Amino acid sequence: MALFLAGVFTAMPCRSEPVKVPDEIIYKPSPVPDRIILTPVGDPSRMMAVTWRSDTSAPQGYAQIARAEHGPGFVSKALQIPSATTSLSTETGAAIYHSVIFTDLLPETGYVYRVGDGLNWSEWFQFTTASDQSAPFSFIYLGDSQNDIRSLWSRVIRLAFSKAPEARFLLHAGDLVNNWWRDVEWGQWFSAGAWLNGSFPSVVTPGNHEYYRNEGSEASLLTPHWRAQFTLPLNGPPDLEETAYYFDYQGVRIISLDSNRLLRRQAEWLSTVLADNPARWTLVTFHHPIFPSSSNRDYPALRERWLPVLDNYKVDLVLQGHEHCYSRSGQQICQNVAGGTTVQCATSGTVYVTSISGPKMYDLHRMDWMVRAAEDTQLFQIIRIDGNTLSYQAFTAAGDLYDRFDLVKPPDGKPNQLISYPPVMPERLRHPEALIGIW
Known part of the structure; x- marks a missing residue:
């Protein structure tokens, strides 16, 4: 048994030293949407803004939104909205920032949304609108x-x-x-x-x-x-x-x-x-x-x-x-x-x-x-x-x-x-x- 283990260990290759991945690679834009963020833009009981980033491979972006449901049935009911875009080039590469303002929402209501280019999508996110009344x-x-x-x-x-x-x-x-x-x-x-x-x-x-x-x-x-x-x-x-x-x-x-x-x-x-x-x-x-x-x-x-x-x-x-x-x-x-x-x-x-x-x-x-x-x-x-x-x-x-x-x-x-x-x-x-x- 000792001889067998010795043979196994001598046959294993030497471990190479780890290599630091540059930050410019880690945070490089890609076709997959990232930096997704919600922000207030008007009446928070009826409006919400979302902004995200992609690379320049697909200049047009979209957001899909639907009322939240108990199961996955909302997917087929989602409304698709084209994004406004802004270009920005930095040390990580050329990027496009997309933004969509969701309007005509209902107060105190859960919504699900995702963003992407029509093929490369984010996961579905969920948020809840504010009440249109004073509330804790x-x-x-x-x-x-x-x-x-x-x-x-x-x-x-x-x-x-x-x-x-x-x-x-x-x-x-x-x-x-x-x-x-x-x-x-x-x-x-x-x-x-x-x-x-x-x-x-x-x-x-x-x-x-x-x-x-x-x-x-x-x-x-x-x-x-x-x-x-x-x-x-x-x-x-x-x-x-x-x-x-x-x-x-x-x-x-x-x-x-x-x-x-x-x-x-x-x-x-x-x-x-x-x-x-x-x-x-x-x-x-x-x-x-x-x-x-x-x-x-x-x-x-x-x-x-x-x-x-x-x-x-x-x-x-x-x-x-x-x-x-x-x-x-x-x-x-x-x-x-x-x-x-x-x-x-x-x-x-x-x-x-x-x-x-x-x-x-x-x-x-x-x-x-x-x-x-x-x-x-x-x-x-x-x-x-x-x-x-x-x-x-x-x-x-x-x-x-x-x-x-x-x-x-x-x-x-x-x-x-x-x-x-x-x-x-x-x-x-x-x-x-x-x-x-x-x-």
């Missing part, structure tokens, strides 16, 4: 993904969904990638979200890493990837299409602002959007924070242009990124309430959150406007809105609850009541004693 729902909020997306960010977006499988959409507060021109980074971002992107809408706002400047020019230019791969509402101010926009979701107005440029123009537009706002709740997202998380990172132009508008219309919650740390605002404590919670003063205004979901970390300088803060921590947030209550929870990448509060909207139109819950874990700060700023 939740969503996931993510700060910058940006760096090491495939290796270190994928787990965060996937854990977020496992914690909130009932979430209706995902909100990304800018800096989705680090280098706007690198198609392989965009490939990693889409790969990390995988089937989630095709099943739940993504609300995206651009960060500074989605912009660039040509040599000798002061003008900021949006990466060509943005409008090629995201189909978003066109109701924003001129020259800010698909970066500044809004939509209403089940009694909540959700507004994206572009904090990279044209701040005054957006302030005027924002005032108009907020003045004519039938929604009970209002959420605004943009990339650069209103209040700094460090003494060497501050954006006073945002406070000058946008803060008066946000205050005037009593926006409920602002969701931001950029700082590569976590901070959440609050004001002085008025009183204690049962259970160890605390209530914010009735004169308080908007709650501001800055968060980070990717692995790139910056230092934080603890300031007294911060109710809760963290360094060196990847997080995701689950936000639920039900009637007069908005519930917020922030979790670490290990799945532990890090921050929690409720906003309760009084029926008499007075300012929201902010209820902060006692933390279940210590603040994750490098220098917790360093309170250096007052705002």
Whole structure:
């Protein structure tokens, strides 16, 4: 037996060394559709946009859609819609981005769809339209993904969904990638979200890493990837299409602002959007924070242009990124309430959150406007809105609850009541004693 085994082992060939597959090969476009993503485009109870990528072998694409059924019978009933197309050439090759807007949908209804060229099809995805009435729902909020997306960010977006499988959409507060021109980074971002992107809408706002400047020019230019791969509402101010926009979701107005440029123009537009706002709740997202998380990172132009508008219309919650740390605002404590919670003063205004979901970390300088803060921590947030209550929870990448509060909207139109819950874990700060700023 020993001789037999020895003969077997000596006959086996030597193992060759592994070869690294270049990212340009991994994320190269092909006839098979990829980077499939749903986005809001209008009334989410009756419309949905889908965008995807292919190579140039079949320039015309199609989406097929049908009402979801208990079995496979929907396939023969699917409606086929030709796509609009945009060409984009990058280091991974020439590609065509396709987009279709599904219209005339029914509220609170499941739909199945697939995309392709008529021969090479994706799998069937399924989504559910919003209600056309105010109704409870939740969503996931993510700060910058940006760096090491495939290796270190994928787990965060996937854990977020496992914690909130009932979430209706995902909100990304800018800096989705680090280098706007690198198609392989965009490939990693889409790969990390995988089937989630095709099943739940993504609300995206651009960060500074989605912009660039040509040599000798002061003008900021949006990466060509943005409008090629995201189909978003066109109701924003001129020259800010698909970066500044809004939509209403089940009694909540959700507004994206572009904090990279044209701040005054957006302030005027924002005032108009907020003045004519039938929604009970209002959420605004943009990339650069209103209040700094460090003494060497501050954006006073945002406070000058946008803060008066946000205050005037009593926006409920602002969701931001950029700082590569976590901070959440609050004001002085008025009183204690049962259970160890605390209530914010009735004169308080908007709650501001800055968060980070990717692995790139910056230092934080603890300031007294911060109710809760963290360094060196990847997080995701689950936000639920039900009637007069908005519930917020922030979790670490290990799945532990890090921050929690409720906003309760009084029926008499007075300012929201902010209820902060006692933390279940210590603040994750490098220098917790360093309170250096007052705002």
